[in-house]
Amino acid sequence: MITIVNYSTMVFLIILSTIFGYLYWLNKTKKIMPRFRILPGILALEELVGRAVEMGRPLLYLTGYGSLRSDQGPEQLGSFAIFGETARICAKSGAEIIAGILNQEHIPIITSLAEEAYRRENAMDSLNYNNLIYLGASQYSSNAYLMVTVEQREVVSFIATGWYGADMVVKGGVARSAGCLSLGATANPDQYPYLVAAFDYWLIGEDLLSAGAQISKDPGQITNVWAGDYIRFLLISIIIIGSILAWVGFNIQWIFNL
Amino acid sequence: MGKKTESVLRLLSNKPFVQGALVLALIFALANPLGLPIKIDPMSKKVYDIMENLKPNSKILYVASAPTGTMGDLIPQSVPLIYHLMRRGNLKLFFIGIGESADHIMIYIDSEVFKRIGYPEKYGLVYGEDWVNLGYVAGREVSYENFANDVQGTILIDREGNRVAELPMFEDVHTMADFDLVIYNGEKSWMPIQYWTEKFHKPLIVLTHTAMLPIDVIPWYTAGQITAYLCGVRSGADYEVLVDRPGGAVAALDALSISHLFLISLILLGNITYMVEKIEGKEAK
């Protein structure tokens, strides 16, 4: 027998889609666009690449371990967006970029993003495929590679975006001790404290997830993030109302059984 | 800046000194255990009581998803727990590894767990009837969902090469609904919650490490989605005392205390010298 399940999720998706559709219509017809809070981490990309150009040394970029088939996928997509932009800036300014790939699934994606970035800037001759290196899908190999590379190749700028485990503090600490300017970005809440403590610039949580929107300035993406803000207001209202009802003694358990 | 302040600051900034001092302190603590009494955490006792009160022939699914690096914090609580389950002698144990870190799971079960407490046969358990090693399933979320909906369809052959459908203990095991308890040993407790316990309402015991506790375990536990949890070496030591089998976790408690005290002293020393440096700077002006 065919049954429809998860009604509450369906209602949530319908509300979200309605808000998104309405805001997208507003953007398309009335050209209304929200202002984006400028993320210091995104602005820092130019500074990081500029430092590499000035000092004639490479920039090391690690793209995160997250699997695209999991809840880590969205933050990896944000990581790819930042990588694409960084590769484009490097291609334009002539900085050398070393991309450490931490998940085998990302190899074709990173390769094609690097190619696209260099092709756009008509700099395909300067793309060094030997700098797009798979480091093994483990923290240990990437930490070891980082420790060796910052010394041997005298890396001056370090960027780590995507999903990371407990090695975030090691990567930040190693980069800092080697004198690198560093940017870290992750949506793994367990790593926020280490990110803030060990990196010079950071993007945490939603900042990373919306990085793609800010970099591309695509109306569809920006409107999508905008819709998320309205949903957050709705969720906050529901939490406050629910808390008051529960405090007063109303039985709201039936809502969770929907 | 005074000479003493400057030299202290230079020492604290000297990574080989800081890290070397910590390593020496840990070696000393491990070599000379203080043997202090252990205060059992109520949560460890709760897990113990749950295991002790399991009905005979309960089907327990043990998921090992421990990355190699964090094994030091994930194994101490899994060893006494698995020992407790096997010691009962009347439970059905299903071992499986799911997740990208779990490809070493069966080696870890052999080398880290069974090597220390003995194989299940030592406790009178028969392979295929009382315990089974299902091996590793790749694919993260997809494999969680597939396994929950069709156990025998997702895993056709067990670790020993037997067809799962022909094993006696799989006679009435087809979906997640047929298990009585899930024990998850790893870092990503939201995966069994999302795909198994939410949908099939199974009790879930999480064995994880200390860093995961605030963000990853407490919210789920207070929402009732995790029944109980063991966290790190500390819980491992509690459980070793409860099952009356002191081992590596109890021995590591002193090292745990020393490492914490070392970090606290570093933080305080760093702040004191920072304050002194500021005062001296103001005085100089």
Next chain:
Amino acid sequence: MSNILRSKEFTTVLVFILSTLYVLHYFIQGVEPFDNLMLTIGNWAIISSAAAAGLGLANLSIIHVNKIRKKESGWYWDIWMVSVMFFTFLLGSITSSQSSAYQWIYVNVYQPLGTSIFSLAYLWMCSVAVVAFRVKNRDAAFLMLGGLLSLIGNIPMVQVYTNVFFDAKTWALNIPVRGVGSALRISLALGLVLVGIRTWLGIDTSYVALESEGG
């Protein structure tokens, strides 16, 4: 044909179709052919993720063999790396990952190396903590107090003599930290859903290059 398969349009249409199937399957249950189809697609995903390991092997082989051919600095270490990699791969393929030789490599080489590298995390954490917990302003003071409370509450030695710090740490974990943790998770989950919707509808295509010629 290969240009069509590698085009952005084909990729986004494929993503849209598969995403739609998964979303529908989440809400519609009890249709056996549909369930079987989704199970099959899920198994393909599992197989493809396992097969991706071969990409990693190929990438490492190409890069390190290039370095050996050009005799770049430290090229002998590249020979060692490639040899060990292929030896372990062939050993696991020819015998099995259960063979005693393969298990020996895992237990006596890989595991200790991995654990050693990982243990560096605590050493680096100490170095970073000395700088991060400096009381430069009021907010930093609260940060340091919270950190110290949590550390002292975790010390088994202290818990033997007094429960004050442990209870304070437990209260902090169960009340303010739990609230913040839940809020972070809710906000993050919403962000993940939004990215999912963007990817589903083809609005966000950061995973695929716009032009796919050459390469």
